[in-house]
Amino acid sequence: MRFEDSAADVWLPVPADEIEGLPAPAESGLNYRFWDGGPDFPADPARCAFYVVPYMKGSEIAVRPLAAMTSLRAVQTLSAGIDHVTPGIPALRPGVALCNAKGVHEASTAELTLALILASLRGIPGFVRGQDAEEWRAGFYPALADKSVLIVGYGSIGAAIEDRLAPFECARVARVARSARATERGPVHALADLPALLPEADVVVLSTPLTPATHHLADAGFLARMKDGALLVNVARGPVVDTAALLKEVESGRITAALDVTDPEPLPAGHPLWHAPGVLISPHVGGSTSAFMPRAKRLIAGQLRRFAAGEELANVLLTTG
Secondary structure (H helix, E strand, O other): OOOOHHHOEEEEOOOHHHOOOOOOHHHHOOEEEEOOOOOOOOOOHHHEEEEEOOOOOOHHHHHOOHHHOOOOOEEEOOOOOOOOOHHHHHHOOOOOEEEOOOOOOHHHHHHHHHHHHHHHHHOHHHHHHHHHOOOOOOOOOOOOOOOEEEEEOOOHHHHHHHHHHHHHOOOEEEEEEOOOEEEOOEEEEEHHHHHHHHHHOOEEEEOOOOOOOOOOOEOHHHHHHOOOOOEEEEOOOHHHEOHHHHHHHHHHOOOEEEEOOOOOOOOOOOOHHHHOOOEEEOOOOOOOOOOHHHHHHHHHHHHHHHHHHOOOOOOEEEEOO
16 A cells, blocks of 8 residues: 555654664655654654654653644554553544554563562662672572462563563462453453452562553552562552552551552652662663564564555554544
């Protein structure tokens, strides 16, 4: 399928000459424009047919050109979540496909999840502080072996986390998603089953998208059901956790937490989470690794080949109507 020049622009946050496998402009009619969120648009937004959203630049930048993209047919994020572009959806014309980056972040996010779990359980932050102070902090620390792990948000990232838990001799891995289903590894429970599952888990991992249904999912009631000494790991989005409720629990010493995302984010200087006991914080780097760009480029190239051929796009979460 060849597009008319008036609606053939593709906005990319990576220069086109750095992405292998893109459809050739002469054959596809696609004109590649580089825009990584800078103040000036690379061309008239009204001519953009396919918009790849700049990565980790925030919602304000992500949605800024959307209202003017009157020829738009597809929005491709480079993140698993799409909450940063949803404020701009009402401004889109009907028939625009919104696609996420399934397949891009699973490896990196799952790696960090395991790193946060192991660092928290084995006391790595304390060892680093001990090294700084030249103190030998020997002792016995919790192991991941024999622990029960609950994964809340069992999509592709949740499944990748379980893949990496497999060698660690966990006593049990339980899975929760929006609705119940069966998998080769075992049942996936519905969100309604959380009250019964939380008291049994030593480690609770949040890897769910941020939606109205998951906003403050980990609220005071959720956290109160976690067993004493349990670890909460959030690699989802900050607002999935009620920060005030979490602070109350960790400051009491009843549970601990490892957070790659926070609410607010970035976490401002002076916020009590920085120094809360038993809290390990990483600065939203679940997907920001050397594994990101090769997978992102492959996704972009594959989607644009489908787009140019008039084929159905992958990872479509919704189509405006």
